[in-house]
Amino acid sequence: MTNISYLKALNRAVTDEMARDPAVCVFGEDVGVAVTNVTAGLLKRFGPDRVVDTPISEQAFTGFATGAALAGLRPLVEYQIPALLYLAFEQIADQAHKFSLMTGGQARVPVTYLVPSSGSRPGWAGQHSDHPYSLFAHAGVKTVVPATPEDAYGLLVSALRCDDPVVVFAPAGAVGVRADLDLAALAPVPLGVGRVHRAGTDVTLVAVGAHVHDALAVAAELEGEISVEVFDPRTLHPFDWAGLAASLERTGRLVVVDDSNRSCGIGGEIVATAAEQLRLTAPPRRVTRPDGAVLPFARELDLALQPSREQLRAALRSVVKTAWEA
Amino acid sequence: MPDPAGLYRTVRLIRRFEQRAIELVHAGEIVGGIHPCLGQEAVAAGVCAALRPEDQITSTHRGHGHVLAKGADPARMMAELAGRTTGLNRGRGGSMHAADFGVGILGANAIVGAATPIAAGAAWAAVRAGADRVVATFFGDGAVNQGVVLETLNLAALWRLPVVFVCEDNGFATSTRTEAATAGTIAGRAEAFGVPATRVDGMDAQAVLAAADAAVAAARAGGGPSLLECATYRFDAHHTWEHVARPRYRGEDELARGRARDPLEIQGERVPSAEREAIDAEIEQVLDDAVRFALGSPRPEPADALEFLYADGSRPRAGALS
């Protein structure tokens, strides 16, 4: 067993895939010196033909990765902060994602886009704290939000092997998480398959990204009072609806915690689908950032807008007490 | 070495292809309309004549000329415009997304300027693979004010990529004149990044070919990117719906002056008339066959509307509850 951080797991995933497949290459700002740590050691091992420091030109290097992918490579593009995905949204959602269909299946664009610290980081304020995964799921781009080191490894490996574009969000609140792992046993985690971190019978708590850890803490706290099943979808698009359905068969009640803005967020989609098609015995609840939120600088204001354990406890307690009107 | 008859043939093919396509738009067989490149054929013909089959191009919303000149089958191209399963993109792309990877066409692109970084990435991958492929990326004068084009010029110059940036300055971006949108010059943008720029008569296919030959040879030899600024003129509407709205942004005099320098005539004069007539007849036959093929081809099944969305073959769940 080795104690390994989430960031180190991402680093191992890229290193292993680059060693396995010469088509994998990395583009990004300051990836040579690995300012985010994810690309540590790659330049030395694989050289500047495969680890490419780019100018601060998100639109160009994102479109560039599409062209490289069309020519047979499998680029990983790293973005230093989540807001840069807005600059590159056209190149990801409107170009890379649409190539396969628009060309009638001639093209595949196996690019992985990685944000190794998404969501709030203390004191980083408005333009560094968004968590825009719902936008990509909405656009139909494969979207992954790993919560643990082993999932970070396994999902990034699968993203790099996927023939479609995949955006991987590493939540800032999760990248410091460590786990004791058998490194030799690290394995790919298929996209679109969720994970039940903790079994329960009263309510299913769907948690995305770093909030899986809050969900587990709250579930442990409430043990004896409420039996909480913690379901981590891991991939937001495609979503593991069968996994969620199975969990709701056991519990019938649903709380979702989602660190994106409420309106049109993935939390809304999970609740809507459950209401339309799955077994719910009580009205569901979601805990999210507010509509249209911009995270303020002051720590207490930043925290005030993010889903909290207090909100989770309250939502779980209220959901187990209610039922649909007869 | 220019092949006058070959260039003429390409210009003639593009001209007649588009005229036939416009007829099909008016007949309701091509839905959504097209952006015709009538008048601009010499740019496509000249540049693509300088390319080898394994070289690649990216194109624009006004891409029929580039796609045909690079070697796409006119019948499958026409079928694509008509939205048939036999089309280049199986009816999923249409006029603005026509692609044929088998002959190096990485796709027409409907977002102004967006294809330039894709071309640069493909060129980088070629260098990395040790291939001596060149990628030509076509864009209009309107695109030179897009940030992504300037970012890409920087990258291509920095990394000495085998990309030929081909700007078709047809005088307009929709109704906006080049000089009303563009501070400085088009060539100046390239030169700012150390990319050599050549201004060429875009109505003369041989002149375009000569300039493109030099640019392609330099790129192939490791000399990096260059820009061709092709002065051309759009004879017809920005888009076929312009015939409905009829916005006025140029007078009849100006149009007549522009049309007087017709690339078809300029190149046609260089070909003996008997040979020219034979080419014309052959192209009519090709296009009769293309239209017949397109209109006789099957339309896709509605149930397959999201086929090809993901390269892994998966399809999303239905949008509407069944």
Ligand SMILES: Cc1ncc(C[n+]2csc(CCOP(=O)(O)OP(=O)(O)O)c2C)c(N)n1
């Ligand atoms: C980024 C972007 N902005 C606006 C449009 C709408 N649009 C389509 S074609 C066009 C004009 C483009 O002009 P130019 O690049 O000169 O090419 P031309 O049409 O003259 O061939 C515009 C504004 C678009 N497709 N993409």
